[in-house]
Amino acid sequence: MTTLLEIDGLTGGYRDTNVIFDLTTRIAPGKVMGVFGRNGVGKTTLARLVQGSLLPAEGMITLAGAEITFRPAYERRALGIGYMPQTAMVFDDLTVRENLSLGQTGHAPDLYFERFPRLAERLDQLAGTMSGGERKILAFVRAMIEDTQLIVLDEPSEGVQPENIDHMAACITERAASGAGVMLCEQNLSFLTGISDHYLGLDAGSVVLDKARDKATQDEIRAILTL
Amino acid sequence: MSLVLILNLIWQISTLALVALGLAIVFGKLRIMNMAHGEFVMIGAYAPVITASLGLPGWLQLPVCILTVALVAFVLERSVIRHLYGRMFDSLLATWGIAILLREGVELIFGRGYQSVSPPIAGTVTILGADYPAYRIAVIAGIAVGFAVLAWWNRRSKVATRIKAMVGNPELAQAVGINTARLSAGAFVFGCCTAGLAGLVLAPTIRIEPMMGLDYLIRAFFALVVGGLGSLEGLAIGAGIIAGTQSLLGALASQTYGYLAVLTLSILFLWLKPDGIRPSSR
Numbered sequence: 001m002t003t004l005l006e007i008d009g010l011t012g013g014y015r016d017t018n019v020i021f022d023l024t025t026r027i028a029p030g031k032v033m034g035v036f037g038r039n040g041v042g043k044t045t046l047a048r049l050v051q052g053s054l055l056p057a058e059g060m061i062t063l064a065g066a067e068i069t070f071r072p073a074y075e076r077r078a079l080g081i082g083y084m085p086q087t088a089m090v091f092d093d094l095t096v097r098e099n100l101s102l103g104q105t106g107h108a109p110d111l112y113f114e115r116f117p118r119l120a121e122r123l124d125q126l127a128g129t130m131s132g133g134e135r136k137i138l139a140f141v142r143a144m145i146e147d148t149q150l151i152v153l154d155e156p157s158e159g160v161q162p163e164n165i166d167h168m169a170a171c172i173t174e175r176a177a178s179g180a181g182v183m184l185c186e187q188n189l190s191f192l193t194g195i196s197d198h199y200l201g202l203d204a205g206s207v208v209l210d211k212a213r214d215k216a217t218q219d220e221i222r223a224i225l226t227l
Numbered sequence: 228m229s230l231v232l233i234l235n236l237i238w239q240i241s242t243l244a245l246v247a248l249g250l251a252i253v254f255g256k257l258r259i260m261n262m263a264h265g266e267f268v269m270i271g272a273y274a275p276v277i278t279a280s281l282g283l284p285g286w287l288q289l290p291v292c293i294l295t296v297a298l299v300a301f302v303l304e305r306s307v308i309r310h311l312y313g314r315m316f317d318s319l320l321a322t323w324g325i326a327i328l329l330r331e332g333v334e335l336i337f338g339r340g341y342q343s344v345s346p347p348i349a350g351t352v353t354i355l356g357a358d359y360p361a362y363r364i365a366v367i368a369g370i371a372v373g374f375a376v377l378a379w380w381n382r383r384s385k386v387a388t389r390i391k392a393m394v395g396n397p398e399l400a401q402a403v404g405i406n407t408a409r410l411s412a413g414a415f416v417f418g419c420c421t422a423g424l425a426g427l428v429l430a431p432t433i434r435i436e437p438m439m440g441l442d443y444l445i446r447a448f449f450a451l452v453v454g455g456l457g458s459l460e461g462l463a464i465g466a467g468i469i470a471g472t473q474s475l476l477g478a479l480a481s482q483t484y485g486y487l488a489v490l491t492l493s494i495l496f497l498w499l500k501p502d503g504i505r506p507s508s509r
Binding site: 091101 | 385388391392394395396398400401402403404405407
């Protein structure tokens with residue numbers, strides 16, 4: 001199997017406090033990895049370690065064969081890692097149009113406006129004046145239109161209407177079908193299990209399940225969420 | 228009110244706006260409390276002296292000014308400032324020390340005494356029957372055009388959008404591929420260069436000496452306190468109120484009353500409207 005993202009023995013967190021411990025996993029191109037677990041198990045920390053806003057204490061991260069372990073976030077973006085953070089996910093003082101125009105764009109936003117027409121209606125509105133769900137959608141579309149080979153999404157469905165969650169799922173599936181790898185950190189189990197090709201279950205910063213979709217059972221997944 | 232008084236008012240407002248512009252960028256955008264801002268005005272004012280002492284032609288004053296100020300600002304940014312972004316109090320202390328070093332350095336090279344330079348444009352122009360120095364008219368027009376271009380650039384350019392993004396959300400800015408360290412350094416050097424440019428245009432109208440920067444720093448801070456941080460409109464309003472009040476009272480009563488009024492205004496704004504008249508970052 002070709003590997004897009006390779007994580008080996010990753011340990012890291014915030015200053016002197018490690019949150020992720022000795023984590024090893026792989027993401028293949030064109031595949032969606034669903035990262036799940038209870039609150040505080042390290043999903044966001046893992047996303048930030050991969051994206052580069054946190055640097056690890058130990059271990060190695062490789063993207064398409066190139067080591068990126070200690071590369072800053074802006075260099076990782078240039079190498080092809082897109083990121084949608086869980087909080088502070090948009091530029092509040094910029095308009096929707098300006099938010100979408102930042103970064104190197106590879107996919108026309110018009111395709112996404114068909115699914116999320118509210119964005120098209122609010123192109124000149126400041127992102128900070130939008131509702132929480134709308135800001136999530138804006139951040140999601142911004143991450144989707146970037147020309148990236150790996151997309152890290154941290155809780156994209158939080159606070160978003162069910163209809164729009166379905167649209168998000170369709171967008172992720174399409175980007176994966178076009179060859180991008182996706183790391184989807186999610187609490188919404190039905191959203192996660194609906195589109196993931198591979199599951200990574202976390203508890204207390206360690207991997208407790210790392211299985212392909214067809215190998216993992218719903219009972220195993222639910223058991224991790226009640227650990 | 229005589230036309231000359233009005234033109235003097237416009238001169239004071241436009242030059243203060245230019246002095247405060249760099250501080251608005253460095254303090255308003257980068258959150259660096261740059262107490263050495265006035266010293267960059269001072270270094271810019273010394274550019275004609277440097278040019279003359281090197282035996283260079285007068286038309287090189289502008290390149291000498293920009294290169295000197297940019298070099299000093301770049302070295303300071305790489306060595307000190309880059310470690311202080313987001314640490315406002317630390318940056319205040321550090322830049323206060325830098326200001327002393329810059330003053331002492333200039334004093335070591337040029338001495339403590341006053342220097343004076345001639346304006347590059349001599350003579351006067353007659354406007355509605357009033358004679359006014361052609362140099363000042365040219366500077367006022369240049370600053371007006373410069374601010375118009377900057378306002379257009381601020382709305383249209385991708386770099387301006389990236390600076391706003393970096394200021395509002397530095398972590399996300401990095402995530403979308405913005406090299407925030409390089410952008411901050413560029414903004415700092417640009418801010419210092421505008422201060423140097425202000426010093427250069429003021430040079431023929433003032434006495435140039437190593438201690439001259441403090442007065443410009445204080446008035447630029449007052450302009451930002453009144454106008455608000457982060458917008459060109461606020462900067463223009465703040466410069467208008469501070470320079471206008473000081474000039475009018477200075478002309479009608481005395482300079483002491485002018486300073487007193489400006490100080491009182493600034494205290495009132497800090498107390499009652501601490502974000503200034505235009506607090507928006509857009």
